Amino acid sequence: xxxxxxxxxxxxxxRDFKSDYNPIWCPGCGDYSVVxxxxxxxxxxxxRPENTAVVSGIGCSSRIPAYxxxxxxxxxxxxxxxxxxxxxxxxxxxTVVVASGDGDGYSIGGNHFMHACRRxxxxxxxxxDNHVYGMTKGQPSPTTEPDWNSKLSPGGTGVRTFHPxxxxxxxxxxxxxxxFSGDPSGTANVLVEAIKTPGFSFVEILSPCVTFRPExxxxxxAVRPAPVGTTNDPARAARYIMTDDGFNLGIxxxxxxxxxxxxxGRGNKQPADLEKGFAI
Amino acid sequence: xxxxxAAAKPARGHPRKAAAGAKSRPEAGIASIDELMAxxxxxxxxAAERYAEFADAMEAHNNREVAELFRKLARIENxxxxxVLEEMGWVSPPDAPHGGYKWEGFEAPESGDxxxxxxxxxxxxxxxxxxxxxxxxHAFFGSLVKQARNAKVRKAAQEMEQEEAEHVxxxxxxxxxxxxxxxxxxxxxDPPVLAD
Ligand SMILES: Cc1ncc(C[n+]2csc(CCOP(=O)(O)OP(=O)(O)O)c2C)c(N)n1
Ligand code: SF4
Numbered sequence: 001x002x003x004x005x006x007x008x009x010x011x012x013x014x015r016d017f018k019s020d021y022n023p024i025w026c027p028g029c030g031d032y033s034v035v036x037x038x039x040x041x042x043x044x045x046x047x048r049p050e051n052t053a054v055v056s057g058i059g060c061s062s063r064i065p066a067y068x069x070x071x072x073x074x075x076x077x078x079x080x081x082x083x084x085x086x087x088x089x090x091x092x093x094x095t096v097v098v099a100s101g102d103g104d105g106y107s108i109g110g111n112h113f114m115h116a117c118r119r120x121x122x123x124x125x126x127x128x129d130n131h132v133y134g135m136t137k138g139q140p141s142p143t144t145e146p147d148w149n150s151k152l153s154p155g156g157t158g159v160r161t162f163h164p165x166x167x168x169x170x171x172x173x174x175x176x177x178x179x180f181s182g183d184p185s186g187t188a189n190v191l192v193e194a195i196k197t198p199g200f201s202f203v204e205i206l207s208p209c210v211t212f213r214p215e216x217x218x219x220x221x222a223v224r225p226a227p228v229g230t231t232n233d234p235a236r237a238a239r240y241i242m243t244d245d246g247f248n249l250g251i252x253x254x255x256x257x258x259x260x261x262x263x264x265g266r267g268n269k270q271p272a273d274l275e276k277g278f279a280i
Numbered sequence: 281x282x283x284x285x286a287a288a289k290p291a292r293g294h295p296r297k298a299a300a301g302a303k304s305r306p307e308a309g310i311a312s313i314d315e316l317m318a319x320x321x322x323x324x325x326x327a328a329e330r331y332a333e334f335a336d337a338m339e340a341h342n343n344r345e346v347a348e349l350f351r352k353l354a355r356i357e358n359x360x361x362x363x364v365l366e367e368m369g370w371v372s373p374p375d376a377p378h379g380g381y382k383w384e385g386f387e388a389p390e391s392g393d394x395x396x397x398x399x400x401x402x403x404x405x406x407x408x409x410x411x412x413x414x415x416x417x418h419a420f421f422g423s424l425v426k427q428a429r430n431a432k433v434r435k436a437a438q439e440m441e442q443e444e445a446e447h448v449x450x451x452x453x454x455x456x457x458x459x460x461x462x463x464x465x466x467x468x469x470d471p472p473v474l475a476d
Contacts, residue, residue: 027337027397182395183386208395217395220386 012048014039019069025060030181030207030216031128035067037184037205038097041191042070045095052095055084057104060135061128061207064099078108081116081125088123089262095195096123103133106142106162113164117171117200122259124194124201125173127164128181130209130216138212150212164204165241169234169253174199176237176253178246180223181207186249193251199259206247219247226250309427313436316424318374320440321364322381323417325373327390328357334397334406341399349406357390384423389416400468402461411451418444 017039025031042052052070056062058077065072071094075083080098088096105113105127116125131148133139140153142162149156168176175197179187187205194201206223208216226248231237237253310316331354338347365373383389390413398405421441428434 022336022340024340025337027334027341027343027399027401028395030395032333032337032394180386182393185380186386210395210398220393220395 011046012043014043017042017049017052017069019067021066023067024063026209026211028208028210028217029060029134030130030205030209031061031064033181033184034061034099034126034128034187034205034207035064037179037181037187037191038064038068040184040188041195042095044188044192045195047095051093052097053084053087053091054097054099055080055087056099057101057109058135059101059104059133060209061101061130062099062104078104078110078112080104081109081112084123084125085116085119085121088121092122097191097195098123098125100125100127101134102127102129102131102141102143102164103136103139106164110142110162114167114171117168117173117202120172120174120199120257120260122198122200124175124191124203126191126194126203126205128205128207129164130207130213132209132212134209134212163242165202165252166238168202169238169241172200172257173202173253174255174257174259175201175203175251176241177201177203177251178226178249179203179205180219180249181205182220183223183249190251193254197254199255199257222247223249226252228252230254232256309429310424310433310437311430313432314368314374315377316433316436316440317364317368318377319381321361321374322376323388323390323420324357324361324364326388327392327413327417328354328361330391330394331357333394334392337397338399338401343399343401346401346403346406349403353406353410384420385416389420390414398466400466402459402465404455404458404461407451407455407458411448411455414444414447414451418448420444 014036018035023029023032023035038054049070053073054065054068054070055073055075056065057075057080062074062080065074073080073083073087080100084096084098087094100109105125113125129143131141131143131145133141138150138152140148140150140157143164144153144157144161146158146160147156165176165178175194177190177194179190181187190203194203206219208219210217224247226240226244228240230251231240231253232255234253234255241252310319331350335347335350335354338344338350365371368374381388392409392413396409418441421437421444424437425434425441428437
């Protein structure tokens with residue numbers, strides 16, 4: 001007998017997506033406001049916790065699934081996208097959002113990042129970028145400025161920074177945006193659009209690490225809306241993003257690529273059936 | 281009591297908020313008392329929620345004194361939000377305007393900036409944040425007074441502005457009674473940074 005489960009009809013508020021755990025982040029960390037943006041975006045889309053999954057890697061930013069009421073998977077460092085892609089392909093009914101940091105996403109997870117953009121599975125990838133490894137106490141990350149002088153990188157690394165938005169675009173992401181944690185409503189609006197857009201959406205959220213990069217408190221005075229609108233022309237978007245200073249906010253690219261679908265019939269096979277296909 | 285009276289009531293009992301001259305105003309002018317008071321409600325509620333989050337963050341870092349102060353500020357702001365409901369005779373919170381509230385800054389003018397917290401901060405710092413927020417709220421209603429095209433809205437906004445001025449004064453008094461931190465208040469003998 002099949003029992004139809006009645007779908008709850010009571011609208012859900014942002015607060016319903018918060019968990020009972022208080023974040024263990026430094027007071028002042030930008031990531032607090034990212035929790036707010038996630039909850040506002042989920043509520044505004046009318047999602048329900050049981051249909052939403054937040055998958056993360058390792059780092060301060062990657063703790064976010066614990067602070068949300070939804071399915072959550074706090075995974076392995078740099079591997080959140082692999083876990084999330086598997087989840088989305090096995091459970092296409094879920095809204096899958098992946099949360100990461102610039103260390104998790106661009107260093108150890110850098111290769112996954114490019115191939116996730118290329119594969120274009122329908123999910124949203126959020127990187128809380130603070131230009132440093134916060135959790136492990138302040139090592140430079142791929143987005144750290146080459147001349148950032150610290151005890152762990154005396155005189156700076158001298159290595160040019162990684163450009164995540166251009167790389168996402170070149171690798172095939174279908175949606176590319178930049179947001180700022182200090183603007184929780186603006187960030188929520190970007191997340192809503194990212195989740196609604198089919199395919200792989202990439203959202204970089206500038207989120208200050210007040211402990212290891214206290215000067216990032218000034219980001220609130222540096223950010224501004226991008227002077228250009230959203231384009232569906234990747235060449236135009238790339239030209240624009242390559243020349244901006246990293247503080248222009250908005251949806252910079254929205255493409256029309258169809259999301260990746262597993263070949264017909266593969267999704268519901270048992271492992272034993274799949275193994276047969278490999279028999280010699 | 282009518283809405284304008286409600287808006288006019290001075291210092292709802294206690295000091296709260298803070299901040300320096302930032303200008304906040306809804307993009308589209310406010311056309312009715314109901315709309316004005318919906319903004320006032322949202323502003324107070326968001327401030328209360330933010331202070332409660334600040335209190336949680338300080339508690340997680342065992343800074344109980346500042347946590348308690350933020351808790352108190354949250355209670356005060358919550359009371360202010362409730363007063364808006366009572367004064368308007370609203371049994372439930374007003375609906376947000378279509379497209380959401382429009383603030384000139386990123387957030388409602390009385391909501392504290394998350395990045396201003398520090399795990400070693402003292403009550404004096406917390407009150408500076410509150411003062412900054414109250415000043416922004418004052419500037420917000422002041423700018424509504426200037427923009428209002430409707431005499432009733434202007435009058436109500438003026439009353440709110442006066443009320444916020446009173447809150448600024450109360451916080452300033454509170455600050456006078458609060459010890460000033462030493463210059464080295466942020467120095468941690470066991471800092472969270474890897475040394476050598
Ligand atoms: C395989 C592996 N290598 C290294 C680490 C140590 N590690 C933990 S978090 C982290 C970097 C996190 O930086 P980021 O993603 O920028 O996050 P943040 O803490 O700044 O939010 C590293 C290197 C680990 N946990 N696992
Ligand atoms: S170390 Fe930095 S990123 Fe981590 S919680 Fe503290 S402020 Fe946030």
